[in-house]
Amino acid sequence: MITFRDYYNNEVKLSFDDHPFSEDPRHVWVICRYKGKWLLTKHRERGLEFPGGKVEEGETARAAAVREVMEETGGTVQEITYIGQYMVNGRKDIVIKNVYYAIVEELTEQETYYETEGPVLLKFIPSRVKQMRKYSFIMKDGVLENCMDYLRHHKVK
Known part of the structure; x- marks a missing residue:
């Protein structure tokens, strides 16, 4: 288990074990690839983030x-794999999210992308994402960094 502080200084616990915090989490986060690129979305308020x-x-x-x-x-x-789960001990409540890795086979233009502005494809995720304003706070803590390390270590393409 990895413990760290998030962008808002909340305690976060991340584990790559099978559902260590909840069998029934109420939130998800999906690290996506499409044709060899990272597939993110641009949230209207928060900025670039994975869906x-x-x-x-x-x-x-x-x-x-x-x-x-x-x-x-x-x-x-096309394919989706559970890779881990994290728990944020926030000021108001506790949030538990499953993290998945997905391969996307097709992008289809939508009439609406809900609270986002649709797909954003990147060749790489910058190492200094924490300092870049265009990225969401969700991308600025140890969850992204540790999940990317996990994917590299497990040689996921």
Whole structure:
């Protein structure tokens, strides 16, 4: 387990074990690849980030992850893999998110991308993302850094 502080100084615990904090998390975050590039979305208020969101009533976290990728990027998920889970001990509540890695096979233009401006493709994620204003706070803590290390270590393409 890895423990660190997030952008807002909340305690975060990240684990690559199988659902260490909750079997039924209410949030998801999806690190996506499309044709060899990173697939992000531009949230209207927060900036660039990987797709994610809340698990709806009666929906599994995995299904929510697939839905969020489609809603926020127009991406059709070909493969999706659970890689970890993290817990943020926030000021008001505790948030638990599953982290997935997805390969997207197709991008389809959507009439709406909900709270985002649609897909953004990047050849690489900058090493200094923490200092870059255009990126969401979600991209600026140890979750991204440790998940990218995990993906590299496990040789995920």
